[in-house]
Every structure is written in C-alpha cells, then in structure tokens.
Amino acid sequence: MMTTRIDRRMAKLKAEGRPALVTYFMGGDPDYDTALAIMKALPGAGSDVIELGMPFSDPMADGPAIQAAGLRALKGGQTLAKTLKLASEFRAGDDETPIVLMGYYNPIYIYGVDRFLADAKASGIDGLIVVDLPPEMDEELCIPALKAGVNFIRLATPTTDDKRLPKVLENTSGFVYYVSMTGITGSALADTAKVSAAVRRIKGHTALPVCVGFGVKTAEQARVIGASADGVVVGTAIVNAIANVLGPKGEKTADPAEAVATLVSGLAQGVRSARLAAAE
Amino acid sequence: MNKPAMPNSFRTGPDEQGMFGIFGGRFVAETLMPLILDLEEQWNKAKTDPEFKAELQNLSTHYAGRPSKLYFAEGLTKHLGGAKVYFKREDLNHTGSHKINNCLGQILLAKRMGKKRIIAETGAGQHGVASATVAARFGYPCVVYMGATDVARQSPNVFRMKLLGAEVRPVTAGHGTLKDAMNEALRDWVTNVEDTYYLIGTAAGPHPYPELVRDFQSVIGTEARAQILEQEGRLPDVIIAAVGGGSNAIGLFHPFLDDKDVRIIGIEAGGRGLDGIEHCASMNAGKPGVLHGNRTYLLQDADGQILDGHSISAGLDYPGVGPEHSWLRDSGRVQYEPILDDEALEAFQLTTRVEGIIPALESAHAIAHAMKIVPKMDKDQIVIVNLSGRGDKDVHTVANMLGMEI
Numbered sequence: 019m020m021t022t023r024i025d026r027r028m029a030k031l032k033a034e035g036r037p038a039l040v041t042y043f044m045g046g047d048p049d050y051d052t053a054l055a056i057m058k059a060l061p062g063a064g065s066d067v068i069e070l071g072m073p074f075s076d077p078m079a080d081g082p083a084i085q086a087a088g089l090r091a092l093k094g095g096q097t098l099a100k101t102l103k104l105a106s107e108f109r110a111g112d113d114e115t116p117i118v119l120m121g122y123y124n125p126i127y128i129y130g131v132d133r134f135l136a137d138a139k140a141s142g143i144d145g146l147i148v149v150d151l152p153p154e155m156d157e158e159l160c161i162p163a164l165k166a167g168v169n170f171i172r173l174a175t176p177t178t179d180d181k182r183l184p185k186v187l188e189n190t191s192g193f194v195y196y197v198s199m200t201g202i203t204g205s206a207l208a209d210t211a212k213v214s215a216a217v218r219r220i221k222g223h224t225a226l227p228v229c230v231g232f233g234v235k236t237a238e239q240a241r242v243i244g245a246s247a248d249g250v251v252v253g254t255a256i257v258n259a260i261a262n263v264l265g266p267k268g269e270k271t272a273d274p275a276e277a278v279a280t281l282v283s284g285l286a287q288g289v290r291s292a293r294l295a296a297a298e
Numbered sequence: 299m300n301k302p303a304m305p306n307s308f309r310t311g312p313d314e315q316g317m318f319g320i321f322g323g324r325f326v327a328e329t330l331m332p333l334i335l336d337l338e339e340q341w342n343k344a345k346t347d348p349e350f351k352a353e354l355q356n357l358s359t360h361y362a363g364r365p366s367k368l369y370f371a372e373g374l375t376k377h378l379g380g381a382k383v384y385f386k387r388e389d390l391n392h393t394g395s396h397k398i399n400n401c402l403g404q405i406l407l408a409k410r411m412g413k414k415r416i417i418a419e420t421g422a423g424q425h426g427v428a429s430a431t432v433a434a435r436f437g438y439p440c441v442v443y444m445g446a447t448d449v450a451r452q453s454p455n456v457f458r459m460k461l462l463g464a465e466v467r468p469v470t471a472g473h474g475t476l477k478d479a480m481n482e483a484l485r486d487w488v489t490n491v492e493d494t495y496y497l498i499g500t501a502a503g504p505h506p507y508p509e510l511v512r513d514f515q516s517v518i519g520t521e522a523r524a525q526i527l528e529q530e531g532r533l534p535d536v537i538i539a540a541v542g543g544g545s546n547a548i549g550l551f552h553p554f555l556d557d558k559d560v561r562i563i564g565i566e567a568g569g570r571g572l573d574g575i576e577h578c579a580s581m582n583a584g585k586p587g588v589l590h591g592n593r594t595y596l597l598q599d600a601d602g603q604i605l606d607g608h609s610i611s612a613g614l615d616y617p618g619v620g621p622e623h624s625w626l627r628d629s630g631r632v633q634y635e636p637i638l639d640d641e642a643l644e645a646f647q648l649t650t651r652v653e654g655i656i657p658a659l660e661s662a663h664a665i666a667h668a669m670k671i672v673p674k675m676d677k678d679q680i681v682i683v684n685l686s687g688r689g690d691k692d693v694h695t696v697a698n699m700l701g702m703e704i
Binding site: 074085122125129153154173176177178186200 | 323329491601
C-alpha cells in the first residue's frame with residue numbers, strides 16, 4: 019500500500035518528537051455549513067488528524083454527547099453523501115491534514131462499499147474507523163479499503179488480550195486506536211498508568227503508531243496520555259463545546275467554530291508539552 | 299443476483315462465521331468480540347454436555363411447566379368453518395410466554411461462564427419478566443432496559459419485573475421502544491463486559507445468539523411436531539407464528555423446516571399499513587442492512603438510517619428481524635405476511651370470546667392470519683398457531699384502542 023497522508027503526518031510528528039492531536043467532530047453538526055467552518059478551523063487550532071464522524075441513528079458505542087450530535091446532524095439533513103462532500107470541500111483548501119471517517123457500517127453498506135470507497139478516495143479521505151466491523155468481518159470493508167488505498171484503523175480495547183492482538187493488528191494500517199476503557203465514548207478517563215502499560219503492550223506487537231481515545235477531555239489529560247502514546251484522540255469534549263453554544267431550539271448563542279478552536283488550541287498545548295513532561 | 303440453489307436441508311445453519319447465507323455475522327465493537335467468542339465456545343461445549351441438557355430439562359419440566367399443550371381450538375375452528383386450528387399453548391408456561399425457554403437456557407450459560415450480573419432488553423416486557431424471573435431464581439442482580447413508550451403501555455409487566463427484584467431502566471432515545479432498549483443494553487454490556495451476561499431475548503444479535511436462542515426455543519416446534527403426530531397421526535398443513543425479532547417463530551418453525559409439505563407462515567406487524575412508515579414489516583417493506591450485531595432485513599431510509607416502526611404490539615415493535623428469518627425469506631422456505639393493528643385487535647377479541655383464552659397481542663397477529671386462510675381450507679386440514687404468550691399484559695392497550703376505560 020502506498021503511504022497516505024496519515025503515514026506522512028505521523029512520521030513527521032515522530033521526527034518532531036511529539037504526539038499527534040486527533041480531533042473528532044460530527045459531520046453536519048449542527049448543520050452542514052457550520053460543520054465545514056469547524057473543520058476548516060481545526061488545523062490552525064492545532065489538530066494534526068481530523069476524525070470526521072458519520073452520523074448514524076443507532077450509535078451503540080457512543081455516549082449521550084455523541085448520540086445527541088448525531089441526531090442534530092441527521093435533523094439538519096446530513097447524509098453520508100454530504101459528509102463526503104464536507105471532506106472534499108475541506109480538502110480543496112488543505113491537502114495535508116489527514117481525514118479519517120469514523121462511524122458505523124450500515125450507512126456505508128447501503129451506500130455500496132465499492133462506490134463508497136471510490137467516492138471517499140476522491141473526497142480526500144485517508145482512513146476509516148468503523149466501530150462495528152471487528153477483524154472477523156474484514157471481508158466486508160477492511161480488505162476492499164486496503165485495496166483501494168484507504169487506511170483501515172482498528173480499535174484495540176482493554177479486552178483485546180495478547181492472544182487476540184495479532185488478529186486485530188493484521189489488516190490495520192495508519193495507526194492503532196487504543197480505546198482506554200471498556201465503555202462508551204465520553205465516559206470518565208481510565209487509570210492513566212494502566213493506559214500507558216496497554217500502549218506499551220500494543221507497541222510490542224506493532225510498529226504502527228498507537229493513538230489513545232475515549233475519556234480524554236482536558237489539556238492536562240492530553241499531556242499525560244501523550245507522554246506514552248503516539249497520539250491523543252479527543253471527541254466528546256469537542257462535541258460538547260459545540261453543544262454548549264447552541265440554545266434550546268438549536269440556535270447559536272456563539273460561534274461554534276470559534277468555541278472548538280479555543281478548546282483545541284488548549285488541547286494542542288497539552289499535547290505539545292507531553293514529551294517535555296515525560297522527560298522531566 | 300442469482301437465487302442460491304435450494305439447500306438439501308434448511309436446518310444446518312449458521313456456518314462457522316455465524317452466517318445464514320448473507321445474513322447474521324458478528325458486527326460488534328472490538329470490546330465485545332473476545333466475550334462473544336468465549337460465549338460461542340461455552341455454548342458449543344454446553345450443547346453437547348449431558349449435564350447441561352439434564353439441568354435444562356429438569357427446569358423446563360418442573361419450573362417452566364413443559365411440555366406445553368397442543369390444544370385443539372374447537373371454538374375458533376367452528377367459528378371459522380374450515381381447517382382444524384390447534385394452538386401451541388406457550389401462554390401456559392411459567393411467566394406466561396415462550397420467553398422462559400430461552401431465559402432458562404441462557405442463565406445456565408451465564409452460570410457456566412461465571413458471570414455476576416444479568417442485563418436484558420425488553421419490548422412487551424415478556425422477555426424482561428422472564429429474565430427477571432430466572433435472575434431471581436438463580437440469585438443474580440438484573441437490569442432490564444425498556445423503551446419509555448413500552449414502560450407506559452406495558453405497566454403490569456414493569457411492576458412484575460420490579461417485584462422480582464430487577465431494576466427497570468426506561469430508555470427515552472428514539473421512539474422509546476425495543477430498538478432503543480437494545481442500544482442501551484449494548485452500551486451497558488460494553489461498559490461492564492467483565493462481569494455481565496447479556497441475556498438477549500430474541501433470535502437476533504451477533505453470532506452465536508441467533509443460533510442459541512433458536513435452539514432453546516426449538517423445544518416449541520419439537521414438541522408440537524410430536525404432539526400433532528400423536529393427536530392427529532400426521533403433520534399439519536400450515537404452521538403460523540408472529541415475528542418481531544422472531545424467537546417464538548423460529549422455535550416453532552425450525553423442527554418443521556425440512557418437512558416440505560408443511561407450509562410455514564411468519565406474521566409481521568403491519569401496524570397501520572405498509573404504504574406509510576407506521577409498521578414493523580421489515581421483511582415485506584425493508585431491505586438488508588447491519589444493526590445490533592447482525593445483517594438482516596431492516597426498516598431504513600435511503601441513507602441507511604434506521605427507522606422507528608410502529609405496532610400496537612410492543613413485542614413486535616422492532617425495525618429488524620432475526621437473521622435466520624431473513625435467510626428463510628430469501629430462500630423461499632417461509633412466507634412472511636403482514637397483519638394490521640386492527641386485524642390483530644379483532645383476533646384478540648374473537649379468541650377471547652370463542653376460546654376463553656386472552657392471547658398476547660403478538661400472538662393475536664398469528665391468529666388473525668389464521669382467520670384469513672382457515673375458512674378457505676378443507677375441514678380435514680390442520681393449522682397450528684403458536685400462542686406465544688398470554689394477553690393479560692395487553693388489556694390496557696386494548697381498552698385504549700376500543701375507547702374504554704378500566
């Protein structure tokens with residue numbers, strides 16, 4: 019497989035000696051235009067990799083914040099086609115920042131796997147995280163994605179033991195997403211010492227970068243996790259920053275893109291000081 | 299797409315990947331995968347273990363009251379004036395429905411796996427009650443997720459679960475029905491995966507659930523087949539069962555699948571009609587998709603977003619169906635037909651009046667279809683309807699529909 023924007027970005031950060039800040043937000047939340055403004059603001063605020071959420075009606079692995087974001091997006095008329103359009107509009111002005119689509123399989127299955135991969139590639143998508151496709155279902159999307167030159171990023175979890183890790187890592191590319199806890203998005207952060215130990219364990223099985231997500235909400239947490247991980251994923255906190263500037267009827271009480279940029283700048287500082295802290 | 303060739307047997311699925319043709323599978327988050335593989339391993343050991351079989355058999359007989367009767371519904375038969383109608387009386391089981399069959403089997407699996415806590419989802423509350431019952435019997439804490447809409451329309455069952463010591467957690471997402479309850483149960487499971495057993499109530503979800511639930515429910519069809527042979531000396535012409543997720547239906551159908559002269563009909567909730575979106579007829583009006591761990595027929599929009607269905611019956615109010623039913627539909631072995639809310643309501647009232655049996659609204663859907671076809675059949679023909687549960691829980695809903703206050 020050829021190198022992707024993800025590979026290049028991760029290699030560059032490794033050379034700089036700092037972890038990546040991976041930011042998740044929901045495509046189309048609260049509406050298409052606002053989501054595009056948010057996405058465009060992310061790299062400048064310090065996001066290294068963008069995870070673009072594909073809304074789904076039944077997000078089984080997500081907590082209340084991301085569930086609500088998905089519903090706002092769907093209510094605003096978001097579809098998978100529009101999420102791809104969002105990526106391609108962003109891509110027109112930024113050819114460097116990697117974009118990873120994250121969500122559930124059904125909308126992709128209904129769109130059609132081959133058509134989806136072709137359109138995703140054309141829209142400048144670099145990787146996919148599909149929560150409900152474990153390695154046992156690799157023939158569905160993972161293998162076709164790899165053939166199409168799109169990274170398939172697998173989730174590893176605390177229940178993925180050493181016996182199972184090789185199977186999970188087998189067709190993974192781009193990076194490994196370590197889920198810090200058994201739980202849904204937005205839960206409280208797990209014991210950071212345990213997380214670091216798990217990252218080391220995974221690194222013993224793969225040369226791929228390991229990014230850690232689920233539960234990271236503050237710059238301080240990003241700094242601590244970033245001391246051992248190759249990347250820190252923040253999602254719920256960003257989604258909440260958007261929700262916080264929406265009134266009861268969905269009206270904007272402040273600029274969501276600005277609110278996200280402020281939060282991400284703080285997180286970026288945390289991530290950038292991670293290795294300094296580790297070296298202390 | 300070419301139709302797959304007719305298999306020699308319809309009873310060999312699923313394959314090793316948990317697939318029935320293109321349906322089924324294991325579409326779950328990685329956190330759950332190790333547990334699902336462990337469950338599969340334990341299930342494979344248990345199903346051939348004589349001790350497991352003996353314990354389940356003992357509980358089925360002395361606790362649940364099996365075998366359930368195969369009852370000649372003489373009153374309904376006379377009223378309809380055609381084929382002879384038999385009811386498989388799952389309503390007479392302990393807890394009042396077929397759900398106990400599966401719950402007893404799975405609680406024994408939970409015990410073997412050393413789990414400490416039971417969670418379940420429920421629609422009508424029948425599975426919730428059966429889960430709370432076996433949790434009480436075996437001393438497990440139990441949390442039941444139930445859509446808020448269903449909590450309101452099935453209040454007698456909610457109270458029963460509470461009496462049994464279970465915690466009922468209302469789910470307000472979506473329309474507050476079975477689909478939403480299942481999402482929330484999956485979220486609990488992913489969070490408490492170490493010590494929690496997810497007791498799925500229907501023959502759906504990730505492999506091996508569709509298979510093990512079917513196997514625990516197949517006692518219905520195995521008994522019915524032996525009983526009709528004894529009582530009538532021959533197999534029935536038609537068997538009918540209602541399909542929500544489809545556990546009572548697959549339980550009745552599976553032992554008859556290779557009896558090629560037996561016509562098999564599954565009844566979906568037609569709600570207020572298939573023209574609109576107020577129904578739950580996923581196999582008549584949906585298309586294949588992936589939800590809750592399996593690929594199956596689903597009600598969904600053009601973007602793959604799952605739709606909330608509608609049915610008068612909380613137990614049928616689910617936008618999907620077990621994967622084996624999807625496969626049986628596509629292979630043509632089983633015919634799936636919709637029945638409207640009003641037709642089910644009429645069957646509910648008729649059965650109550652001419653048989654002195656108050657059927658669950660779910661089962662009333664199956665009876666309603668019998669009412670359509672039986673009058674056109676010969677008097678020496680035989681129809682078996684699965685009376686999957688009793689209707690005491692539905693009297694409030696029915697009173698509402700009839701504009702009465704109780």
